[in-house]
Amino acid sequence: MRYQLMTAALAATVALQFAGPAAATDLEVTHWWTSGGEAAAVAELAKAFDATGNHWVDGAIAGSGGTARPIMISRITGGDPMGATQFNHGRQAEELVQAGLMRDLTDLATKEKWTEIVQPKSLLDGCTLDGKIYCVPVNIHSWQWLWLSNAAFEKAGVPVPKNWNEYVAAAPALEKAGIQPLAVGGQPWQASGAFDVLLAAVGGTDAFLKVYKDKDAEFAAGPEVAKVFKAADDARKMAKNTNVQDWNQATNLVITGKAGGQIMGDWAQGEFQVAGQVAGKDYTCLPGLGLNEMIATGGDAFYFPLLKDPEKSKAQEVLAHTLLDPKTQVAFNLKKGSLPVRGDVDLKAANDCMKKGLEILAKGNVMPWTDQLLSQDTQKQKEDLFSEFFAKQDMTVEDAQKRFAAIVGSAD
């Protein structure tokens, strides 16, 4: 009785809210976008989905992807799937797809010609398994950025560096001015990601692919990668005593000029934007650390767990369509600081840094990233190694490289 009353009341409110013809369906969407810039971006997605007459039930999980993914996975494997969920496309959800827990979107993709819309093509490859498409990429996020605080360099009396080498050379001046040269937060993925960026920038694209794609352990133990470890050694000396944990706290050190710079993905841009800073004036961004201007085609995608409820399945299709809609793409990516997944949208409002990224993308200077190339198991081992390397100043470079080569050798 009471249940009926509740349903009636609910139906009434829903009918009032959406007078449109589409039956309103609640769809829970889980994601780990919780920092200021991210939350603003995800609100755009929710707005666009609500406008279709459905209802976006926000399932934000705080504490970065590392915390969120186990929760999402255990919900899906435990038989309580959400309507849609964020993952980084690539291999994070590989086994869920293999186990048949994720919905095959190939029909929808063919109907809406995703293969033609989505640029660059490698994005959709990350969603494809055995020729079938399982996810919708929503943005391109690249890790290879160096964010510099102009104010910090002004205070130290040195010009803002144009690449990594100049930055390393400027570190003593920063330190003398009482500024933390480089900010690296304590979360393990930050140290690991910073190393990957150095590998791609200092070692070059070929070296990166040889290590992570071909998993060549001998090369990883060789002199070319030793150069990268040397750079990583510089980085950890510069990052010493960054007593913060979260990446956005580290970004905040750069925003407030307490730290000279940070190696972080372009999601950091959202934080600069929320703080009201202007690219080129208050902060400087160097893609590929100014050494190797490439964009990795990592990013976020939405996966749709297989649901029994036909209403919700229909709503899933609507959401998938909405996510790729040009208008949603622009609104979302401007707030998020990431690049859109379609080449045909107009980003007039894009700031300096995003324009740099779009240019590189247009030139086709793209490469795959670790999310696509390595299993979570290998990623975790890497994280353990580099968080130890960055925290323990007395760990030798040779020792670290030997352990790195062993991880690459056993990688899958």
Next chain:
Amino acid sequence: MSKSERPSQLFRNLNAKIASIPMIFTALVIFVGGTVWTVFYSFTNSKLLPRLHFVGLDQYYRLWATPRWLISIENLLIYGVLSLVFSLVIGFLLAALLDQKIRFEDTFRTIFLYPFALSFIVTGLVWQWLLNPEFGIQGVVRSLGWTSFSFNPLYDSSIVIYGILIAALWQGTGLIMCLMLAGLRGIDEDIWKAARVDGIPTWKTYLFIIIPMMRPVFITTLVIVASNIVRVYDLVVAQTSGGPGIASEVPAKYVYDYMFFAQNLGQGFAASTMMLLSVIIVIVPWAYLEFGGKKRV
């Protein structure tokens, strides 16, 4: 139930037996069954989902070659031994002091027991702030004028585990104190009188008469403290999340991280099997000593 015939052995205390069926079922299926299942799958290369592809002892070889696991074991040993010793000693001392018929005993008991009402997560966060170099103890002492004062355990790899130990002791000793106090109150007043008549000093009475008499209380305490040590996880997550680097990792966290973050169930199962094994190694000799004399175990 009809009582016309003589009940067989099986049906004696039938109500009690029926009542304990759920617990027996839980113990067998969930504890024993789950344990067997975990050990069994630790010999496979299960990734995100369990699957039956056997790889022999590979997971164990990898486990013992992983620096993080070795650090975890070392941390657990340091933490375990010190936490056992300190919580027993401090707990007993506090209880003995409270037992001197002091004034406001209730107030003191409440104060000492209060931290135990907090979860490990809250304890961890509180101590994370207290030990933070900028806002915590170090910051306060420096602002009082002693600028060279340095107390920064959470950001120093070599002593971070002691920072965690401090928080654990703060949280746990109150309970130990209460258990000990109950034990002390259970000692007959006449024993104290007899000791006094014989002119035995108080400290000797405690050490050679009272403590041996409190053996059951000590064993209960030991079991509680030991189980808290092996499963320490949330405190580390809240205080340091294993950092700096991997300096404060513990085995339970390794198990969780590899099962869920790394999507490698096999590795996580192998690690949890090793944890079980270490518990068995401690428990079996003790159980043998404790019960072996009376009955075969």
